[in-house]
Amino acid sequence: MRLIRARRRSFAGDAEVLADDDHRAEVTAYFADMARPFGTEAVPGLSGHSYGEMARALVGAVVSAAEPVDLLVLAFSVHDVWPGRATATYLSHLCPGTPLSFAVCDQGTASPFTGLRLIRDYNVRRALLVVVEQACLPYPAVAPLPAEHRGVAMLYGDGTGARATDLRQHTDVDAGAVPDLAARAVAELSAGRDARVVLSDALAAVWPEHPAVPAGQPITGVWWHLAEAFDGPADLVVVGDYDPDLRYLSFAAVAGLG
Amino acid sequence: MTALDAVSVYTPAFRVPLEDLAEPLGLTDIQVRLFRRFHGLDRIRFDPDRSLGELLRAAVDGLTALRGREDRVRYVVHGRAMPVVAPYPHNPLHDLCRELGLGHALAFTVTQQSCASGLLAVELAGRLLAADPTEGALALVLTGEKAFTRDAQLLPGTSLFGEGSAACLVSADGPRDRLLSYACAQRGEFDAEFGEQSERFQREYRSSLAEVMRRAVAEAGLALDDIRLVLPHNVNVVTWQRLCLLMDFPVQRVLLSNVPDHGHLFCADAFANHRTATEGGLLREGDHYLVATVGAGAGATFSAMVFQH
Numbered sequence: 001m002r003l004i005r006a007r008r009r010s011f012a013g014d015a016e017v018l019a020d021d022d023h024r025a026e027v028t029a030y031f032a033d034m035a036r037p038f039g040t041e042a043v044p045g046l047s048g049h050s051y052g053e054m055a056r057a058l059v060g061a062v063v064s065a066a067e068p069v070d071l072l073v074l075a076f077s078v079h080d081v082w083p084g085r086a087t088a089t090y091l092s093h094l095c096p097g098t099p100l101s102f103a104v105c106d107q108g109t110a111s112p113f114t115g116l117r118l119i120r121d122y123n124v125r126r127a128l129l130v131v132v133e134q135a136c137l138p139y140p141a142v143a144p145l146p147a148e149h150r151g152v153a154m155l156y157g158d159g160t161g162a163r164a165t166d167l168r169q170h171t172d173v174d175a176g177a178v179p180d181l182a183a184r185a186v187a188e189l190s191a192g193r194d195a196r197v198v199l200s201d202a203l204a205a206v207w208p209e210h211p212a213v214p215a216g217q218p219i220t221g222v223w224w225h226l227a228e229a230f231d232g233p234a235d236l237v238v239v240g241d242y243d244p245d246l247r248y249l250s251f252a253a254v255a256g257l258g
Numbered sequence: 259m260t261a262l263d264a265v266s267v268y269t270p271a272f273r274v275p276l277e278d279l280a281e282p283l284g285l286t287d288i289q290v291r292l293f294r295r296f297h298g299l300d301r302i303r304f305d306p307d308r309s310l311g312e313l314l315r316a317a318v319d320g321l322t323a324l325r326g327r328e329d330r331v332r333y334v335v336h337g338r339a340m341p342v343v344a345p346y347p348h349n350p351l352h353d354l355c356r357e358l359g360l361g362h363a364l365a366f367t368v369t370q371q372s373c374a375s376g377l378l379a380v381e382l383a384g385r386l387l388a389a390d391p392t393e394g395a396l397a398l399v400l401t402g403e404k405a406f407t408r409d410a411q412l413l414p415g416t417s418l419f420g421e422g423s424a425a426c427l428v429s430a431d432g433p434r435d436r437l438l439s440y441a442c443a444q445r446g447e448f449d450a451e452f453g454e455q456s457e458r459f460q461r462e463y464r465s466s467l468a469e470v471m472r473r474a475v476a477e478a479g480l481a482l483d484d485i486r487l488v489l490p491h492n493v494n495v496v497t498w499q500r501l502c503l504l505m506d507f508p509v510q511r512v513l514l515s516n517v518p519d520h521g522h523l524f525c526a527d528a529f530a531n532h533r534t535a536t537e538g539g540l541l542r543e544g545d546h547y548l549v550a551t552v553g554a555g556a557g558a559t560f561s562a563m564v565f566q567h
Contacts, residue, residue, distance in 0.1 A: 026409075033407035037309065038345050052451070074370065083342035084409045085449070088370035089557035093446025100442055102378055103341060106351050106367035114366050118382060121389040143347040172362045246352055247361070 004159040006227035007061040011149040015050035031138040048081035048136030049149040058153035068097030070124035073115035110248035126157035147216035152223040170249040189253035195236040203242035260384030261432030264323035267533045268316035269422040270305035298495030302521035303420040311350035317423035333397040334365035337379025339524040372553025374561040376401040376525025387430035399426040401525035420521030424529030438478035441470040442561040449557040474562035488512040489531040491551035541567040
């Protein structure tokens, strides 16, 4: 599995679809019905972004018409402001190759790594991993939210000149067990080579052995960095994330950058 | 080869006649009569006392094959039609895994194929297990959802959703129901962004479903005549009657008996119908059967699997 290309982007403002009053009313009712059983109330004044709109721009930027894709995985943690949409199915229509498409979620910051793992296991000619997060909830937030709407799209496959990658995932990891497991994972993925290791702020909080990406983008943070590093000088980049609530420790390595 | 080692289904005892759903869903008398007489729906199952996690738990509680083998479960995959069902960061799936002693498993939800996400969950579980070197590794596939809002209760002019759940223990090489093929066709052009297309969707629905069913049968190395039984999604009766005419397949070999009594149980239909088939002796050892479903809503996904019992 090789990383052929990566693109990243921030998105300002609200989703275009929220300008439609009928849609806005439908979505507002949906969120009110969803929140009620959990003892919370939807807030007035819906805002936020749509992963369909964000991913549409990213897919267009990372895949050319001459590169038909076989598999598309959309990974997110904070949900969309268009909650009922089968966004991955929509993206399948937009993406060259009309790939098998689905979303992976309910896994915190581990979702993109699981998406990458599935891409590896499918072993197809080309696959697209799209990682997205938007910064608004339609009810009072009880957890930190992303600072801004962001997305990263990565095209994987067997293209010439691409970069080999690998990954590790550990489940049910107590914070106290992170340092040993993390050190072992980085050693395995580095295999004796010099590696630039970059951690999420959540992982660096319990294993401050390497530089961390800026806080505030819980799911796209390390992938944002990876997309930047794709054009950089390092030979090997290892990114790592830890979800302290769901207890996942994940690493991915991209070799041969620069 | 991916196999279903065991299947457990929970269907609530509480059922609501269609007429009682008319007012909350804003259905006219004519629409109710259409659902009853034309689409073959009668009562819809709900479980107002159970949350999503409790609904899924009810299915897992019946999965006796899981007991004592929890440590072998490496993956828990919730195949879900509705992409967003709980306020962030509530996570009923992980809460359930912890309750069940499955906190060691890699657990996630796969979605955005609407009601076809359940078959996709089986497919992904098989992929993960095939790549996993752990001897005897298992995956737990869960389906089932709450019909908590109008979008989750009504597919206008087509079906009504009910509540139920299924838990399925999947292995990479089990001896029971073996997965021979999986076919999937996604039609993102039916997304709302491309305008109102319900007429075109209805026009192409049956031919698109027939195409993936034929493809799944062919990829299994079989002919349609080799299929003992079709386990459908419980969208309605008339769709399957017409599909059988189109495919020249006997409708008597499509298990439709749960449609009037369940409603469309999101991604759990296939497993509820599997239970009915196995308990009713409709599948003998070695029989091939086909599971088919359509995920409809914003966009459409048609998918089918062929198994050998």
